[in-house]
Amino acid sequence: MRLEHIVAGTFLSAAAAVLVVAQAAAAETPRTRLGPLGERPRGGGRVTLNLKSPTARIGLTGDDRILSLDSAGGLYIVDRDTGRDVWKHIHKGPVRIVLERGGAPESSPIYRVQVASLASQEEAEALKARLETQTGEVALVTRNPDRKAWRVRVGQRASREEIKQVEDKLRDLGYNEIWVVPEGGPAGRESKLRLVDQDYNDMLTSSKALLVLPAAEGRPLKLADQPYRGVFEVLLTRQRELQAVNILNVEDYLRGVVPKELGPTLYPELEALKAQAVAARTYLEANRGQFDEDGYDICDSARCQVYGGLSAEHPLSDFAVEQTDGTIATFEGRPINALYTATCGGHTEDLKNVFKEMEGPYLKGVDCYADEAGLVAARRTLKGAWGGSPVTLPGGERIDEAVSMLEALGVLTPSETTPQFLAGFPTSAETGGWTTRTLKAAGKRVPAGFDPAREPRDVAALADYLIGAFEWSERIGLLIDPRDLPAFLGASPLEA
Numbered sequence: 001m002r003l004e005h006i007v008a009g010t011f012l013s014a015a016a017a018v019l020v021v022a023q024a025a026a027a028e029t030p031r032t033r034l035g036p037l038g039e040r041p042r043g044g045g046r047v048t049l050n051l052k053s054p055t056a057r058i059g060l061t062g063d064d065r066i067l068s069l070d071s072a073g074g075l076y077i078v079d080r081d082t083g084r085d086v087w088k089h090i091h092k093g094p095v096r097i098v099l100e101r102g103g104a105p106e107s108s109p110i111y112r113v114q115v116a117s118l119a120s121q122e123e124a125e126a127l128k129a130r131l132e133t134q135t136g137e138v139a140l141v142t143r144n145p146d147r148k149a150w151r152v153r154v155g156q157r158a159s160r161e162e163i164k165q166v167e168d169k170l171r172d173l174g175y176n177e178i179w180v181v182p183e184g185g186p187a188g189r190e191s192k193l194r195l196v197d198q199d200y201n202d203m204l205t206s207s208k209a210l211l212v213l214p215a216a217e218g219r220p221l222k223l224a225d226q227p228y229r230g231v232f233e234v235l236l237t238r239q240r241e242l243q244a245v246n247i248l249n250v251e252d253y254l255r256g257v258v259p260k261e262l263g264p265t266l267y268p269e270l271e272a273l274k275a276q277a278v279a280a281r282t283y284l285e286a287n288r289g290q291f292d293e294d295g296y297d298i299c300d301s302a303r304c305q306v307y308g309g310l311s312a313e314h315p316l317s318d319f320a321v322e323q324t325d326g327t328i329a330t331f332e333g334r335p336i337n338a339l340y341t342a343t344c345g346g347h348t349e350d351l352k353n354v355f356k357e358m359e360g361p362y363l364k365g366v367d368c369y370a371d372e373a374g375l376v377a378a379r380r381t382l383k384g385a386w387g388g389s390p391v392t393l394p395g396g397e398r399i400d401e402a403v404s405m406l407e408a409l410g411v412l413t414p415s416e417t418t419p420q421f422l423a424g425f426p427t428s429a430e431t432g433g434w435t436t437r438t439l440k441a442a443g444k445r446v447p448a449g450f451d452p453a454r455e456p457r458d459v460a461a462l463a464d465y466l467i468g469a470f471e472w473s474e475r476i477g478l479l480i481d482p483r484d485l486p487a488f489l490g491a492s493p494l495e496a
Helices: 003-028 121-135 160-172 250-255 270-287 315-323 372-378 400-408 428-441 459-469 473-479 482-488
Strands: 031-033 038-041 055-060 066-070 075-079 095-100 110-118 139-144 149-157 179-183 192-196 202-205 209-214 221-223 226-228 231-236 242-249
Touching: 055 250, 066 075, 066 231, 066 242, 110 121, 110 139, 110 160, 121 139, 121 149, 121 160, 149 160, 160 179, 209 221, 221 231, 242 250, 250 270, 250 315, 270 315, 428 459, 459 473
Parallel strands: none
Antiparallel strands: 031 038, 055 242, 066 095, 066 221, 075 209, 095 192, 110 149, 110 179, 139 149, 192 202, 209 231, 221 226, 231 242
């Protein structure tokens, strides 16, 4: 045997022995448990999460400046990257994480012209290069996570008036489907996170990402009093805002999605719930990493698919998730983009007619009015034209047809269909009478405990009144995300 072979063999044997010793030492490294869902090397080190695979990272909607965290058994809050305690080893009682923005407010926005939104990054980069040559302006390619598309924007000016020069130049070049968009200016100095306990003691930390774990088995984490399975990350986004991320097993995540998208008590059909579970699971896999730049996979609102955490779970939808464990819908070996909606207006639309940059022959328009039979049974035929005076809303819209329908159904009496009567503010007795007669026409009774004579004094109160009268609470919960309610129901008073 040649000498170099003997030396090489000896070296490799020694290296293998060192590796075995190192592995044994690593295996024997004392570790500290961080509750049931995590552990770290004693003295600090990257945390290992004890979560069943596969997992998902869900961006939770909440206050972007203050997050309120709690768990009945206590909390561990550690630096995500080092695993070290940020403040106390264990926090008993609620903890608020407060964002302290550094420096001056953001500067004024800058203006660009958007030219296109393309499905391919390569196409977007090619268009960018062409536009820079044609216009002499700087062009940018940015990712639009909502549409899984790449936006191409041109120019950079301090005002709308100045960017018009770039807009006109693009139109002269034949780019007609363009528009001006403002973008936020550069941020100020570094922001930091402050932890505040229930006794108002506080600690300012330099950590940019926190990991929050429950200290006790069966005691879930809470964000703003809403319980969630798994663990939280608290991040600082690129926009200098707080972002809570729920990390948990995919099937556990779906248990909080399916009942929010298809109510198991409103629609107690197991096969339909199983189909919803497959669609929701597929949507996650097709869109996983959609918000990577912000630190999570997908969001928890109707912008993605609604996720309500532990409090949304229901035994029937849990069973549907269990029965479809791991099942997704695919096309040509890849997860489909399983878009779905809670309402459809009677017929859905082909995908290509809504999202031009998305392809997929599997999403075709279909009839979808499940309540058609019930509507046919309650349908009334009106003969002849409206014979009364025109009835208009303050904006000029005529509602003669609606008024005549209400009269035909017996909801309004003939004396109540005149423009003069309808221009007045209704009394509580009139509102109660209309509601009672509408329920009767629909084959329903006044719900137990509901007072028809209650007087709604603003838009929000009227909405609450109607939801109670027609027992729409669960249906509304499916169709409208509570976080969107302030946009729909401002507290403006009803006009007389």
